[in-house]
Amino acid sequence: MNQPFRILIVDDHAHAREGIREIVQVYDDFEVVGEAKDGKEAIQLTDELMPDLILMDINMPEMDGLEATRIIKNKYPYVKIVMITVSDEVTDLFESLKKGAQGYLLKNLHPSTWYDYLRAFAHDEVPMSKDLATQILQEFNTSNKPQANATTPLSQREQEVLQWVAKGDSNKDISITLNISEYTVKNHLKNIMQKLHLENRVQLTRYAYEQGLIRPNK
Template identity: 40%
Template sequence: MTPAPIRVLLVDDHPVVRRGIRAWLQRNPSIEVVGEAADGIEALDLCRTLHPDVVLTDLDMPRMDGLALTEAIRRELPDVKVLILSMHANTDYILRILQAGAQGYVSKEADPGMLVQAVEAVSRGESFFSADVARVVLNQLVLAEQAPSPQTPELTPRERQVLIGIAEGLTNKEIADRLGVSIRTVETHREHLMQKLGIHTVAGLTRYAVARGLVSPDRPPGQQP
């Protein structure tokens, strides 16, 4: 039994580019181009109605670019795979697109035959990168492994107590009363906390305390740990 063709939606703001890609892809019987869009907004609307298997999209487009489109598809239509086809092959672009949820990234300078391989791979749930893009990603991963991992600042027991009080919404006076110290002492610990953690807002300190499990996100203000 012949498998159903892979349904592809093309997204690029240049009609000539879309026609060329469509002509190339449809030479392969395993692929069917079910629609075309000139920007991310139009593409998202078509995704909702056509339910393609793969969205092949450029990055630079008016109204909604490829990055925003990828993020929107991941939120609304997680079964739809996104394959990026772009001139950009620098680390920032590639990592941002991967973080947005794209399954593959092919440079427009790659061999056209690679497009078919890429579409087939991502439709199977695999990742696919053209050679030049893969080198950029690999180099970035190597650099990340070689870089020293940032150490979590070590807080003193008193700094932890002050941090917990801040995260619970207590004032400096309330924290001082709880700990049996002066307000000035609490202020000093607060300043040290901000300098150590590089966090200079109450909201930021609260998020840090919650992330480290020092307080529960739903703890009533002022409740003792």
């Protein structure tokens, strides 16, 4: 049996931490190794415990989840961070993803859905929602211009995979669209991230836009 994913829970409300812990500890492939009440404590416990996955609240006193995410990802880029929030407000979620978070979960999701989401996050398989992908592209459209005649180290197939990632498609959707296996899609994504030195789908979406591979409303 593989070692369980070590999880750090970060939330300023004790009852929220307890609720998240009760959801997560049901599953053998997750182990809660610590809890923090704010961003500063999250950084400290990350140093001490070296978790694989951090469930991070956004709005907290002392230091919020956005700043904590930025600091932790700069220091430990391999640690996965999932934002846990009661709202799907795009601005906060977008900022957290730009700072390196792998994704987000809404606190009001039914507990039975958490397992699949967390396993997918742990394995880098969760796509952005279509709405979030659209919002990201709209923001880039108002503040950036695609590079003219930009060059890319990606192969033609990798560019095709990247285009669908930027539109919010899942690995499974991409495999069906391109008529390749889901395993092949995962390998393409791994190669793309290594070539570009990027960590998540938001960063990939930005790259796709800046390289002129995709446009808003396309």
